[in-house]
Amino acid sequence: MRCLEEGELRAWIDGAAAEGAAVGAHVESCAACRAAAEELRGNAELAAAATGVLAPARPLQAAQVEAARERVVARVRWPAAADDPAGRPERGSQPAAAPRPARRTASRLGPRVPAGPARGWLAAAVTGLLALVLVATPAGRSAASSFLAQFRSQRFAVVTFDPSQAGDLAATLRQLGTVHGDLGGVEPQPVATPAAASRLVGFPVALPDDAALPSGVDPRPRIVVSPGRQLRFTLDAAKVGRYLEAHGRSGAGVPPGLDGATLVANVPAAALLEYVAADGNPRLVVGQSRELTASVQGAVTLEALREFLLDLPGLPPQTVRQLRAIGDWRDTLPLPVPADRIDWRSTTIHGVQGLLLGERNGLGSAVIWQRDGRIYGVAGLLRQAPVRRVAESLD
Amino acid sequence: MVRVDTRAERRADPTRRLDELFRRLYPRLYDLCHRLLVDRWEAEDVVQDAFLRLVGAAVIDRPDREVEAWLRRVCVNLGYNRLRGQRRGRERLERASAELAPGAVATERDDPLGSLLRLEQQAMVHRALWTLPERQRTCLLLRHAGYTYAEIADTCELAVGSVGVLLARAERTFRDSYQRQQQGADHEVP
Numbered sequence: 001m002r003c004l005e006e007g008e009l010r011a012w013i014d015g016a017a018a019e020g021a022a023v024g025a026h027v028e029s030c031a032a033c034r035a036a037a038e039e040l041r042g043n044a045e046l047a048a049a050a051t052g053v054l055a056p057a058r059p060l061q062a063a064q065v066e067a068a069r070e071r072v073v074a075r076v077r078w079p080a081a082a083d084d085p086a087g088r089p090e091r092g093s094q095p096a097a098a099p100r101p102a103r104r105t106a107s108r109l110g111p112r113v114p115a116g117p118a119r120g121w122l123a124a125a126v127t128g129l130l131a132l133v134l135v136a137t138p139a140g141r142s143a144a145s146s147f148l149a150q151f152r153s154q155r156f157a158v159v160t161f162d163p164s165q166a167g168d169l170a171a172t173l174r175q176l177g178t179v180h181g182d183l184g185g186v187e188p189q190p191v192a193t194p195a196a197a198s199r200l201v202g203f204p205v206a207l208p209d210d211a212a213l214p215s216g217v218d219p220r221p222r223i224v225v226s227p228g229r230q231l232r233f234t235l236d237a238a239k240v241g242r243y244l245e246a247h248g249r250s251g252a253g254v255p256p257g258l259d260g261a262t263l264v265a266n267v268p269a270a271a272l273l274e275y276v277a278a279d280g281n282p283r284l285v286v287g288q289s290r291e292l293t294a295s296v297q298g299a300v301t302l303e304a305l306r307e308f309l310l311d312l313p314g315l316p317p318q319t320v321r322q323l324r325a326i327g328d329w330r331d332t333l334p335l336p337v338p339a340d341r342i343d344w345r346s347t348t349i350h351g352v353q354g355l356l357l358g359e360r361n362g363l364g365s366a367v368i369w370q371r372d373g374r375i376y377g378v379a380g381l382l383r384q385a386p387v388r389r390v391a392e393s394l395d
Numbered sequence: 396m397v398r399v400d401t402r403a404e405r406r407a408d409p410t411r412r413l414d415e416l417f418r419r420l421y422p423r424l425y426d427l428c429h430r431l432l433v434d435r436w437e438a439e440d441v442v443q444d445a446f447l448r449l450v451g452a453a454v455i456d457r458p459d460r461e462v463e464a465w466l467r468r469v470c471v472n473l474g475y476n477r478l479r480g481q482r483r484g485r486e487r488l489e490r491a492s493a494e495l496a497p498g499a500v501a502t503e504r505d506d507p508l509g510s511l512l513r514l515e516q517q518a519m520v521h522r523a524l525w526t527l528p529e530r531q532r533t534c535l536l537l538r539h540a541g542y543t544y545a546e547i548a549d550t551c552e553l554a555v556g557s558v559g560v561l562l563a564r565a566e567r568t569f570r571d572s573y574q575r576q577q578q579g580a581d582h583e584v585p
Contacts, residue, residue, distance in 0.1 A: 007560030016544040016559070043566035050523070050573055051539045053516045054430035056438070060422045068425075068439060069417045072446045076413070345436060356436075 001026040009037045013044060064346070066325065067158070071343070156335045156355050156368060157326045158344050173233055175243050181231035188224035188272060197271040200225045201289060203374065205271045208286055212393035213275060214386045217283050221273035228269035234262040235298075247313035255308055261298030268292060268375075275380075284380035284390060291373050292333065335368070349391055358384055367391045412455065417446055420463060424470050427540045431474040433517045441477065445469040464549035467542070471533055471550065523573040531565035538562055 001022055004012075012023040027033045173179050191197050198205045210219045237259035244250065270289035277283040306329070310320050326332045335355065337344055347356040347367065354369030365387040366379035378391040421442060428438035445466050449455050454465045524532050530551060537547045538558075548555040 005560070006563040007556070007558075009559070010563040010566075011544060011559035014538075014544065014559075018556075040563055040566070043570045044562075046570050046573065047535055047566045048539050050520050050569070051430060051536065053513065053520055054433055055426055055540075056429045056435065057513075060425060065418060065421050068421060068443060069414065072417060072443050073410070073413070075443075075447055076450050345439060347436070 003030060004033050004036075006036060006040060009033065010040050010044070013037060013041050063325065063327070067346070070322070071345075074340070075343075156370070157322075157332045158335050158337050158355065174239075176240055177233055177235040179231070179233050181229055188226040188270075191223050191225050194223060194271075194273075197223050197225050200227075201269045201271045203290065205273075205288060206286075206376075206394045207273070208378075208390045209393035209395070212389045214284060214380070214382055214390075217275040217277050219275070221275050221286070222282070224272045224274065226270045226272070229267050231265045231267060232262055233265075234260060236260075244313065249313050255300065257298060257300035258308065261296060261300045263294060263296055265294040266292065270375075284378070284382065284387075286390065286394065287377045287379075289375050291370060291375055347388075349388070350394075354391075356384055356388070409450070409455065413446070413450065416449070416459075416462060416466075420466060421446075423540070424466060427467065427536065427542075428470050428474050430536050430540055431471065432477060433521065437474075437477060441470055441473045444473055460549065464546070467537070467546070467550040468552075471536075475529070519576045520573065523569055523576050526572040527565050527568050531561050531568070534558060534561045535565040535569060 004023060004026065008017055008023060009027070011017045012020060012027070017023045027037050191200065194205045194207060213219055235258055237254045240254050240258070244254075268290040270287055273286040274282040275284040275286075310323060323329070323334060326334065337357065341360055342357050343360060344355055344357045347354050349367055349369045350371055352369055352371045354367055357366045357368070359365070364379065364381050365384040366377060367384075367387055368375070368377045369391075370376070376391070376394065378387050378394070380387050380390075424442045424445070425438055428441045429435065432438050432441065448469055449462070449466060452465070454462055457465075524535070527535065533551055534547055537550060542550070544555050544558045547553070547558045551558075553561070
């Protein structure tokens with residue numbers, strides 16, 4: 001065999017040569033080709049080792065792939081194929097495809113978030129977390145099941161919902177039992193200083209670094225505190241029975257012990273720092289609170305109750321699937337996100353996993369994370385990078 | 396058993412096809428784009444963008460091998476576009492590395508020194524890679540992300556026989572350039 005071109009030798013090293021055995025035999029017997037192959041092998045090994053540092057530090061988990069897939073599927077607009085109805089999935093006909101008028105104020109993650117420019121984001125991040133989680137009925141109804149018994153929020157998981165399906169939460173919950181407490185959120189009270197806010201929330205309120213603040217905002221924030229509160233939701237077997245009957249499942253029994261079981265959610269007090277632009281409107285809001293906890297009272301097992309709620313008729317199957325997919329549901333707070341308006345991705349902030357959210361229209365961004373038993377959120381009418389900068393500077 | 400993958404079947408359920416392609420290809424495409432962009436978000440964005448472009452592209456009805464090559468090609472092109480848009484990724488890397496310098500805010504608080512070293516290492520590798528012609532660089536990245544010669548040829552629209560030559564040249568240039576970097580020579584990227 002003739003001496004080999006270096007391309008052939010290089011392919012042979014990777015076992016990709018057309019006539020590998022012949023090349024091998026030649027390299028064995030030819031000192032020049034052997035030397036050339038050694039050099040190429042050394043170069044290849046160096047390149048492999050050096051470029052290895054460019055690979056992701058951690059391989060993707062199956063759940064991350066699934067979350068990414070959900071994000072893509074939520075954004076897909078299948079082209080219309082009039083001649084081929086089978087080629088056009090249902091998604092294309094969902095209202096999510098309809099254009100929406102742009103909003104100047106930061107849009108809210110859910111319809112029940114307290115009003116006020118930019119505060120919607122923050123409330124989403126920090127204050128009315130439970131209200132937020134329960135915001136989208138019937139989606140929220142199933143989200144509630146994740147709070148059952150000794151729930152302690154430690155991380156978030158996004159659960160997408162279709163805003164057009166969002167109804168009145170309180171009304172729906174009342175079809176299943178009795179609600180005590182204000183689901184809609186409480187108006188925050190202004191306080192004078194960070195120290196006063198710290199006393200009210202029960203931990204030292206962290207302030208962002210002035211240098212990290214976006215230009216054009218007053219570096220002295222308006223500070224408000226929304227008080228902590230307890231929400232109680234007591235299941236009523238008779239009501240549940242009627243609900244099941246109304247949804248065509250009259251034969252279904254209510255598990256023993258379910259009647260009177262009470263979900264108790266402790267929504268923590270939250271401090272909000274509002275950074276105001278020259279026009280007087282908040283442009284950036286930093287919120288923080290202790291973690292949200294919940295427990296169940298009554299003679300029902302956690303799993304039975306969760307299963308029962310997730311199995312209720314009338315829930316959007318996609319939402320149920322997402323909720324079921326949350327592995328650590330005892331400490332993962334489902335965060336309902338209207339997928340047609342908000343993009344999100346997981347991120348690392350202060351060394352922990354958080355969520356970065358952005359409005360499709362590019363107007364608003366938020367980052368939410370939980371660390372050392374506290375929930376933090378930064379939101380603003382800003383792009384993601386400046387919001388992140390503020391979040392990272394929080395200390 | 397041979398998987399039946401007729402055009403009619405692919406057309407019959409495009410959502411299922413997208414799901415199947417995504418689950419199968421996303422992790423490796425993400426790995427590839429991460430090597431190119433050295434940024435988790437950017438890499439995720441690019442791969443997801445590529446899949447969004449696949450919807451509505453005629454290629455989605457083609458056999459898997461063609462779809463896979465198309466996705467790799469789109470990912471690589473989108474990645475390069477982003478890097479150009481950012482006036483070169485290495486500047487971003489260097490900025491990130493500067494931000495992680497002692498006294499600055501560390502994004503990886505658990506191990507800031509390790510993160511800093513890693514970023515410096517990544518910046519050095521990128522500088523060396525950017526001394527290569529684009530096609531050679533792409534071949535090298537693809538190969539060391541684990542793609543076969545046939546897959547590299549499909550992606551770069553080359554004959555399979557050319558892949559070895561390009562790789563051999565790419566790796567030699569890379570070695571020289573990388574070693575200069577390591578020796579501290581300030582090798583400016585064109």
